[in-house]
Amino acid sequence: MSSTDQLQQSAVTATSTNGDSESLSHMLSSGRERGGWVTFFFISATLTGLMIAGWGWLTNLIVYLIEEFNVKSIDATQIANVVNGSINLIPIIGAVLADSFLGSFHVVSISSLFSLLGIIVLTLTATLSHLRPHCETDSSLCNGPSKLHLAVLYSGITLASIGLGVVRFILATLGANQFDNPQDQGRFFNWFFFTFYAACVVSSIGIVYVEDNISWGLGFGICAAFNFLGFIIFLLGNRFYRHDKPRGSPYTSLARVIVAAIRKRKVLVSSESKDYHHEINDEDGKSIATMPKRSFRFLNNAAMKTEGDINSDGSIAKPWRLCSVQQVEDLKTLVRISPLWASTVFLTTPIAIQNNMTVLQALAMDRHLGSDFKIPAGSITIVVLISSATFIALLDRFLYPNWKNLTGRSLTPLQKIGTGHVFNILSMAISAVVESKRLKTAHENHLQGQQGGTAAVVPMLALWLFPQLIVVGIGEAFHFPGNVSLYYQEFPVSMKSTATSMISIVVGVAFYVSATAVDLIRNVTGWLPDDINEGRLDSVYWIFVVLGLLNFGYFLLCAKLYRYQNLQ
Template sequence: MEQAKASSEDQSSQLTINEAQASHKQGGWITFPFIAGSVFGLGLAISGAMSNFIVYLIKEYNVKSIDAAQISNIVNGCTSVSPVIGAIIADAYFGCYPVFAFAIVINSVSLVLFTVTAAVPSLRPMPCSLSSDSCKPASAGQLAVLYAAVALLAVGAGGTRFNSATVGANQFDKAQDQEVFFNWFFILLYAASIIGATAIVYIQDRVSWALGFGLSAGIAAIGAVVLFLGSRYYKRPPAQGSPFMGLAQVVVAAARKRHITVVALGTVTFYYGTSSDLVANAKKQVPSESFSFLNRAAVITRGDTTADGSVARPWRLCTVQQVEDLKTVVRILPLWTTSAFISVSIGVQGSLTILQALTVDRSLGRFTVPAGSMLVSSLAAVIVFLALLDRLLLPVWHRLTHHTPTPLQRIGAGHVLNATAMVASALVERKRAAIVRRHGAESQAGWIVPMSVLWLVLPLVLVGFGEALHFPGQVGLYYQEFPQALKSTATGMVALIVALGFYLSTAAIGLVRQATDWLPDNINDSRLENVYWMLAVLGAVNFGYYILCAKLYKYQRAPNNTEDTKN
């Protein structure tokens, strides 16, 4: 019996060792080539398909130029907000890897459908000259197929954009390795976007739309295959539940206990969680006085807890930590709203710049710059300026001032550069419009303005410099300030800003068209200069609002800066 027992224990020990060894083989840098390959392929494919979407609508679907810009902004808004939903679904129900794997397949399917719309003539209206006023619009059926492809692309983006980064970060246990992964993740993503917005867009413009979309579909499929080849190496943490559920419970619990008076809160008992929760949190925390009405959610009343101290009714009782987590989010919301206008101006400028590019001389020697590739200037500027910040500007600043700029300071500098970029766009458009007026009757729709496309690059570069400051600054602020349970959703706040910006930019263009005559269908008859001046003025006002919010904001966690902890 003793020998049998010893033998059983040996076998159990051996199984434990084998499981540990098997677990040890999962994760780490061995997974990087597979995840990086899928991210690069997917970024290249989607950038190649969507960078030229405005031109595709105008040339192949006979959509008016301003309408095409508005449609493009709506599509960009959908593909920006869907990743937030995808991240929540992954966290709450399925885990990141299954959602990422499913979504990368959906992306491939959507790009195949885009290819079909370009390859089958019956799925598009009859070709029409840009200068014609009698173009036949696309039918409901033709638009249904196109928008089905767009909808699938939005679903695919929802499951890949954030979850791909999370899947990669999950493979590493050390924070240093995670930081290195994120650096390479963004480098690969931006590089892929640049290649897609140049090489594939050039093929679409100069060879055929079907070949361009087909290449995107093929590259996306290759990215999916690369991801699946590394499946056995991935760590796959299970779903942990959405942290937003806890925030919603605080709101509901506080509302249900609204009859508890604030004066009585000093004499009541607050709920801090079970004994294990208290050990994890190390100490009890008295609820803060700000937004004190939310403290009601943590007040223990009859029937709220069970005999072992756990919560009996989660939608009526929350921990003090849950209440403080919600307060942190509420405090930061005013700062978050100030960044929404930045995305609005970027969205308007990006779509209108493409329309401007269609009217000017895009030839550089023997090469003709595709209009859809113009936004590459902004992407390249982000990469260059981030490198300069990391290796030159920030180290020099630290040596001169003995402190590193805080997230709020970086965001503020981004606001200034963004408003400056709108001024630059207004001045460039003034030059283009002056040339148009000099040529008088010649300047009809389809006429090429004798002005180099390089004039449009400077404002985009300034926007890129601003993005390199304010978007990373926002991610750093949210990650630093948000509670532990919400760390994984910090980048989601930025995505919501981008999505909101695209939606509002569509509304802004529509409002300008209704209230003024600045944006007719013929760009050469427009007053784009006024639109850019309007964005510059509103950007300056928004910067003033940001300064006020930044002055009033108090860091909940001191930034990595010992000399400047206010703004």
């Protein structure tokens, strides 16, 4: 059966209860090895439950802070930037634990429990009146949150952030480890991201609507229920997963290479393989004799054998003075890929700023669809999710196969990432044009700010924000799966969890950079007051168009110089 047929079969079984039972029974009765597409049902169902739960509180956080905790608008976006940044930096901790000590399964299980506890605390802040500030009776004067209010709120956000941050990318690693074929792994990443975006769409529509129109407590309670359901499904799939084996900390090995290279900086580099230390293959007990590559030759010294480095039984006598050729090449891989990683940080920074500022724009625009329905401001970014999910499916099923049929070659990860750069720059330009029109409309109507400095509603439909969000979604459909595929493909085997977490680290750093950029712009230019109708958000977008073009040029240079290590 081809990988495409397997994927189709897994899709059918994911939507049919009877199909599930037959497929799983067949697997057990035939004695098949663990792993394969049968695990996709459990992994995708787990991802769906946890992302509906996580996105339900995260996507509406700015509105919750403004409306329930009386936080000023720009301050609320800054808090959201820090939270988003933390959520996307936390996965590296989970990756270290998964690669070095616990394995992916246990890390996902523990982080799912953290997420559940955090959402329960958030539910309490929404349901217990003494855990949030109040406005004075018969008055528009509202008190800010007390230290107790903030302590409880931030503890819930912290727990939920740990769970949400770790689960997404460690679950991606566990899923990719179920396959041996790189094409199946690439297809898995495409459908993993499709599931991710689809779950976020459901959450942004359903749960955010409940939070805005019925009850924050009920909305957060539904998040907790989905979190619990996803956790149970994940545990039920344990018997089918192929478990990765922790290999000990790869980071110690990388540090050893640097130390050994420095200590042997005066040793002459040899051109013969026998002069280097090689790893022993666990299967046949023989060493793999390969020459270290000529790039970054200084690091090759770490693998040069000198007197006293090897014991009589062949073991290393001085671990911080001698490393294997493979360990040296693993470090070189990380050094080579770091410039590309840096370019992705500045690709994602405008997206982080746009994500939060779009919510503020939506709050200051007419969000009605017809006479009865009003789009929740926190749901406006759902357009990005729908766009990304739709185009990931279209790319996987139509564009990529047809491209390969026409050219005889598949699009490389770097080509996908580069395409994402172009769409992202275009999105920022559209954002600037739309905001210019919104500001012009606000000034023509002489609108005054509301209580607390928030912007008055401009007589302009929020539908004007859709084009920029659609375009940024198309860009994400290219560059996010492209980045994950690149890192998973190129990173050392001992760092696969770290590999899938790299894009999360990129996003996390981008949110912190965006928070710093917003503070800098506020202090230097005055373009971002609490009342955005009195600001110049369009100028902010134009700045990031220019920076995006410069970053794209830097990316093209890095991509031209980069040489794939494991392109298949």
